[in-house]
Amino acid sequence: MKAQGAAGWFGSLAVFAALVALWWAASNAGWVSRVFLPTPQATLASLAEGLNLRDGQGNGELLGFTQATVGRMLQGWLLASLAGVLLGAAIGVSPAVRAWVQPTLEFIRPLPASALLPLAISIFGLSAGMVLFVVAFGAMWPVLLATVHGFAAVEPRLAEVARCLQMPRAAFVWKVGLPSAMPDILAGMRLSMTISLIVAVVGEMIASQSGLGQAILLAARAFRASELFAGIVLLGLIGFASNALLAVAEKKLLRWQQP
């Protein structure tokens, strides 16, 4: 979105503050049952306690859960990006392989990543490795397809030049293919970060691996709404932070493309 002036920031802050005030009023005045909607104070208290912000008083549980979920998400995402780029480059560099394999890839793409959880459970059992596998596998598709697409869209004249120079295939991938596929790959990696977080949370819910996904499910089952909201806030923050960081990285990495 566009850069905005101070007045714009003030206005949007005011709207956000109004929404929080509405939440405060609705929960404190009892317009909505507190079973579903805890007060903002209670949510903040749960957050402070779980994150051990008040020194010595909290149990620090949420901190560990957040670390576990972020770790799972990042590991899965890195594995997915690596595998996606490698496989995508291998498929994308050769039109023949592309013609044979791409229809299958297009078929698998709309498959929900979480639909692989039952299959993975029956193969690997309910373990942390199983969740990591599903996160990586589910998040691999956007990167893989973006890489294939990026390689397929390499400027034909560049490919001709590479042929004239008798560039070996590995050099072509490294010097021509990857740089020109970079914008596609980075866009795919951003999407795959979102998928990693979602699948990590679902995996924790189903396979009872410790993390925010399991924490919010247990909080909801025990009707502890303030802890549930604290978990949702943390997940929102993780999503926000990862997306913002990737957007900055994308801008930096693609600076050479801008005229």
Place this chain on the structure above:
Amino acid sequence: MTSGAAIGRALRPWAFPLVLLGLYEVYARRAAALGSDALAPPSAALKAFVGAALDGSLWEATAFTLGTAALGLLAGAGLGLLLGIALGLSPRAARMGFLSIEVFRPVPSVALIPLAMLMFGFGLRMELAIVAFATFWPMLVLVQAAVRQVEPRLLEVSRMLGLSARERAFKIVLPAIVPRLFVALRLGVAVALVVAVTVEIAANPHGMGYAMMIAQQSFDPALMLAWLGWIGVVGYAVNAAMQRLQGWMARRMGAAA
């Protein structure tokens, strides 16, 4: 010779998956012979699929998932469309809403599964709420971007004619963004389907995701594999249909313009 080449080209997309399935068949049969009850060969899955199709459980679960995804999309995309038009037409409103949207948008939809469970219990409404939440944001962002790119002269004309805000939205803006609207809708359909199946796998005891989960839990790997394949086929068919609809719409609107 030429017809042989044509047949070869037509069969080519099927070769790779068939080889994969064949390898899996051999592997799973060997595993089954060694006494594993976690894997089933694709041939057994096909049999289980026919069984589920004949006793009607297949269609019931599929109808639930597709129906819920469609209703949730209708709610989420409808609200996203309205708010997107409003924010696209008024830069001031867009600035005001910016922070709130950026704060709520990255909340992963699955994080709301426990909350929806608490509010609505299991069933249709909880899944609807989550699908609507998940489809609302992409729709809002894409519609807002589409409205901003509406030819400014059209908006000037509408101001000259003294159209009211509602008339402007329905007579000028909406027709102008139809091609982009269908691109956004296609994305929304994909998101809705994925989220619906995910909610069923994680919590909601209805639909295709749950049927697959329960097949796994009752050690019926053939049925589970059948569901996995069926979910893939349904997802592919829905996406392909949306792609054709979008292409058709783009051609029609392009020809009309």
